[in-house]
Amino acid sequence: MPFAILQPVLIPDLHDIATMKAADKVIIQNTETWSRKGRTHRALIRTPEGTDYLNVPVVSADKKKEIRYVRINHDEDWIEPILRSLKFNYSNSVYYDFYEPEIASLFWGGRDFDCLINFSAHIKNRLFEFLEIRDEIKAEFILSSEMPSYDPDPDQLSDVLSDDIYFQEHDARHYQRQGENKSTLPFTHPQYRQHFDGFEPYCCLLDLLFQYGPESFRVIDQV
Template sequence: MIISGHQPVYLPWLGLWHKLYLCDTFVYMDTVQYLENDWNNRNRIRTPQGLLWLTAPLDRRNTGGKALNQIRLLTPEAGKQGKWQEKHWQSIRRNYRRAPYFDWYAKDLEEMYLGKTWENLVEICFAQFTLFSSWLGLKRTIVRMSQFKFDGSKDRFVLDHALKLGGKGVVFGAQGINYVRPEIFSKKKVKIYFQNYRHPTYRQTFAGFQEGCSVLDLLVNHGPKSTAILLGQNISRTRLRQGGLWHSEAEKRK
């Protein structure tokens, strides 16, 4: 069994779904520390002028800690900034309403943004993760870290995921190579793989192509073909399981 995972991110990019596709069990790391100016509470959509950031504003006054599941969001009672849900929905609708498959997803998206007030960052991120996974047809076992006891830090923390969940291999993001020690995994007979995601070029709503949008950009433009497009230039589950691509201690020492 292959394990992977990621911290909650808002309107996730394409590479996260390739990690989900590769694994059998995905650890949703909702208790790791919030990262300033990262992707936890923001991402980008496409507009005629280029890329537009959509950022869910934090309620720092009422946030009681640094863990992601403790991060609270501004609500309408906070005034103009607290009306971000309506603003984000209007930005999505305005820029994507002419996309070929926008109508396929519009009802669920509108309900997400206008049908509920989100007070906790992790909960809207998890709702998006669940919804987009279903749209992409990626059904995996999901373990929320807040509901499971894992020990250690950094690479030992991830190794503990594998050991407690019965994983024989772990898929890391590309940055994992900077902190993971292959020897501690090999001692436990757990293989590791560092993802090298190749971003596809695809038709967008507006002229030209801009990389790095939320997966929502791909979905509204390509609908049921989106999964094949985001996976197309990347390693498949079958290829990974055939072996020969797992990282070794020797490679780390080079």
């Protein structure tokens, strides 16, 4: 079975879900150096002009550390700006009012987390519950920090795991080491009704949740 090599992300998107569904194992690279170009601290949302990012600030002293050691900068006011951005951009979505209390509580709960990776894992688990997709992802999730034989070179890691087929994060060449022998996931981004004219792909799962709510499976089933 194929395996996947992904870095932690603040909120997954549909390509992430497709990659997880296609893999037998998902290696989470928490030992790689944090990059501002990655998605560990940010998530893409839909706006009237196109797209923009939700951002969680990180402690400046941690920006050259491994992802697993990067802390949230709680000295900054970051939760209210995120919630204001969600309200401004999604208040007209069909299911915004239904899920807003849960999502607000989720972000306010971020005050209880020190490390960013633990907060993002919590968000992922809760969103998988809201979207009822936990059972659809059969892959085993493995932290690179817990692999005695982990190799940061994807091709070498493929040899270690004796798996020839592996997938990596999409559009990640600026912050994730790319393997020469990586496979291309057969993925066509499903287009669904967004709350602004046109369609912008690769928005995080909040975009789908606020618009489709319990009917989100109709889109997720296409990946």
